[in-house]
Amino acid sequence: MPPSTLFRQFVLKVHGRCDLACDHCYVFEHADQGWRRRPAEMAVATMERVAERVADHARAHGLTRVSLVLHGGEPLLAGPRHLAALIAAMRGPLRGVCDVDLRVHSNGVLLDKRFCDLFREEGVKIGISLDGDRTANDRHRLYRDGRSSYDKVVRAIDLLRADYPDLYSGLLCTIDIANDPIAVYEALVAHEPPAIDFLWPHHTWDRPPPRTSPTAYADWLKAIADRWLDDGRPVPVRIFDSIISASQGGPSFTESLGLEGSDVLVVETDGGYEQADSLKTAFDGAPDTGMDVFRNSVDDVARNAGIEARQGGLAALCETCRExxxxxxxxxxxxxxxxxxxxSGFTNPSVYCADLLPLIGHVHDRIARHPHVLPPAVVRAVATGHGDRASIARLGAAQAIGRRAVIAAVGAATGSSDGGGRGEDGPSQGWDAVKRIGAASPDAYDWALSHPYVRAWAVERLRALDRPGTPDEDGDDGLLATVACLAAARAVENVTLTVPVRDGAVYFPGVGRYPVPGRGETTVRVEAGSLTVDGAGPVEPVRHLTAGCFTVALDDLDPFRDCHDHPAAPRLDADRFARWQSFFQEAWTLLEKEYAEYAPAIAEALTTIVPLDPPASGASVSSAARDAYGSVGIALPESPAMLCLLILHEFQHVKLGAVLDFADLYDKSDDRLYHAPWRRDPRPLEGLLQGTYAHVAVADFWLRRTRSSDPAVAAEAARHFGDWYPKTVTAARTLQESGALTGLGEQFVATMRRTLESWDLPAAR
Structure with missing residues (x-):
């Protein structure tokens, strides 16, 4: 069975009645009245059968942990003795099969030391329902005779905080826009909960929520979100944490958000399997499955039509939601x-759609102020296949933070002169200088790190340091020192460093190579913004290709550039460089004219091209190194038009690799291999995703060439497009059907596919 139809959370109705009469209760006050037809409490034999079914499900699917929630009604009405018997009946079948996260959700009015002692002995966490301060709580959470429950609930919370803090799991608060949001937030935080869960009141389009404005619920939650973020997120708040996590491709922590299939199954007091309790608000019988623990396995329930309807992800949503x-x-x-x-049933947007859109957008905007966070709008822009210049600039800013982090990791692994490093020489000397200059002149530091192969070096250095037997100090290649020198020069700060000589030269990233014959190391002095290398001959500069206002380095010197799928070419002679320049100018002119949507992103981020050795076969060769953002490797092809194609193709990999550094688009634990229509060998999921995204640009390139006024060019393009387009569409479909994409990944691939399907295809004209 696909991973999305596995159940990992089981809500067990141990008691089906309640001692309060909350008027917003979905169990007793909404359309479904099934509780009237069921026994008041779950029998011990029923619980034992429940546990056997859960154990069978966990065993069959290799689940190492399940969550069981004792629920109601009000579960504490079962009393401590019966709850103890139920828990004992549950423990037996599950022992040795999987770990159990056991929790109870209660209104708290009956909670006392008897229950708490039992729950401590059994390792049961307790969540309490509280809607805020006294005024807020007393709007709904009352006894049938109208008495307040507030004092008893607060007493229960105080008992947990004082004597049983290990059991206290958090507070659940149902939203009421009549309450002051900040007063509610402050009241909840004052109880020092380990977590807060704000719950939408359950409504449908037939019974919509009361409103004071079109976005009343969003406005209420936005006020709390701002205060919570300004306070530094002092307590986990599930709705906000879910918005933040899902926006980066992570999981949602609540069933009310995210594209993940629901993994929750309810078992009623009589052993009947039900869908989520929230469905009780739709119509009488809405949660029913017609199955129970005595006749049916958990896997049987997974095939129920109602359950399956909630597992479809993006494809199961209405068109309004999908777009x-x-x-x-x-x-x-x-x-x-x-x-x-x-x-129309459930094929509609949420009745809270007018609130969800501005609330999510607001939280996205707030977290986007942090440069290490990749805003979802950037991911969506990249998913179109192009990516606007502003979005790529934001990718670049995130990459700058990533470079700092990986360089810092290398520095920490290398050691420092005041912490046991090599003292006056070696990599620790360079790291000390890097830290000092980076703290004083962060812009100069970022500029020095910006050459793509600095990060590629750092990542490989960390891998080497992690390999058993790799010395921490003996492999100094001098890059930290040269980075420090460049940063010092940019910041106009004086520094003198000893730098190893590698293959008879010292290379400064993105600047050039200084030949230093006959030495193992040399001294580099930085004064008044200029570099002086002792014993060095004339510098061999990194040369640049230009086309109009666009300039990129053609780096045939960097000793760390040889990290592509094909060998890097040696230093080019003047004629070959001139040929590169001529081809590049024509290629960029073509790109700006015919593929203008791609040009701003490329101009923003592409800084370096590494010339590769052309293969003997004469085939086109290109590559993007995963850890060298801003660079592509290309063997000069047969024509400027093919150079244009190779730049488009490889820059797709550059963009997507940068997104994947900060956003999860797929389940990284998925180790299956998938058919890629353009290869004979099956590919891992990331490889298929990378290839599909790159081939969106390839297919687009050939599509536009079919409109050429040159019949030969148009005919060749039509052949290539007829090959690449169906392969790319097929690969996108494979990704969508994999079941391994995150919610953000589903949206990303759906956007790619919409791009493909939006084209005016040759056959349609």
Missing amino acids: CPVVATCGGGLFAHRYRGDG
């Missing part, structure tokens, strides 16, 4: 909130 910019985070909202009784 929404925040769908990867929103996921269409809670399934129950989409219901409309006009025959």
Whole structure:
């Protein structure tokens, strides 16, 4: 069975009645009244059968951990003795099969030391429902005679905080826009909860929520989100943490957000399997599956039509949701909130759609102020196949932070002169200088790190240091020192460093190579912004290709550039460089004219081309190194047009690699191999994703060439397009059907596919 149909959370209705009469309760006050037909409490024999079914499911699918929630009604009405018997009946079948995360959700009014002692003995965490301060809580959480429950709930919370803090799991608060949001937030935080869960009141299109404005619920939550973020996120808040996580391709922590299939199954007091309780708000019988623990396995329930309807991810949503910019985070909202009784059922946006869009956008905007966070809008822009210049600039800013982090990791692994490093020489000397200059002149530091192969070197250096037997000090290649010298020169700061000589020269990233014959090391002095290398001959500069206002380095010197799939070419002679310049100028002119949507992103981020050795076969060869953002490797092809294609192709890999550094688009634990239509060998998921994204540009290149006024060019392009387009569409479909994409990944691939399907194909004209 696909991973999305596995159940990892089981809500067990140990008692089906309640001692409060909350008027917003989805169990007792909404359309489904199934509770009237069921026993008040779960029998011990029923619990034992539940546990056997859960154990069978965990064993069959290799689940190492399941979450069991004792629920109601009000579970504490079962009493400590019966709860103890139920827990004992549950423990037996699951012992040795998987770990159990056991929790209870309660209104708290009956919680006392008897229950707490039992829960401590059994390792049961306790979540308490509280809607804020006294005024907020007393709007809904009352006894049937109208008495307040507030004092008893607060007493229960105080008991947990004082005597049983290890059991206290958090507070659950149902939103009411009549309450002051900041007063509610402050009241909840004052109870020092380990977590806060704000719950949408359950409504459908047939019974919409009360409103004071079109975005009343968004405005209420936005006020709390701002305060929470300004406070430094003092406590986990599930709705906000889910928005932040899902926006980066991570999981949602609540069923009301995200595209992940639901992994929650409810078992009623009589052993009947039900879908999520929230469906009780739709219509009588909405949660029913017609199955129970005595006749049916958990896997049987997974094949229930209602369960399957909630597992479809992006494809299962209505068109409005599928095209929404925040769908990867929103996921269409809670399934129950989409219901409309006009025959459309659950194929609608959430009744809270008008709130979800501005709320998610607001939180996205707030977290986007942090440069290490990749805003979802950037990911969406890249997914189109092009990516605007501003989005690529944001990718570059995130990459700068990544470079700092990896250089810092190398420095920490290398050691420092005041912490046991090599003292006056070696890599620690360079690292000390890098730290000092980076702290004083961060812009100069970032500039010195910006050459693509600095990061490629650093990543490989870390891998080498992690390999057993690799010395920490003996492999100094001098890069930290040369980076420090460049940063010092940029910052106009004086520094003198000893630098190893590698293959008879010292190379400064992106600047050039200084030949230093007959030495193992040399001294580099930086004064007034200029470099002086002792004993060096004339510098061999890194040369640049220009086309109009666009300039890129053609780096045939960097000793760390040989990290592509094909060998790097040696230093080019003047004639070959001139040929590169001529081809590049024509290629860029073509790109700006015919592929203008791609040009701004490339101009923003492409800084370096590494010439590769052309293969003997004469085939086109190109590559993008995963850890060298801003660079591509290309063997000069047969024509400027092919150079244009290779730049487009490889820069797709550069963009997607940068996104994958900061956003999760797929499940990294998925180790399956997938058919890639352009290769004989099957590919891992990232390889298929990379190839598909790159071939969007390849297919686009040939499509536009089919419109050439030159019949020969158009005919050749039509042949290539007829080959690449169906392969790319097929690969996109394979990705969508893999079941291994995150919500953000689903949205990314769907956007790619919309791009492909939006084209005016030759056969259609």
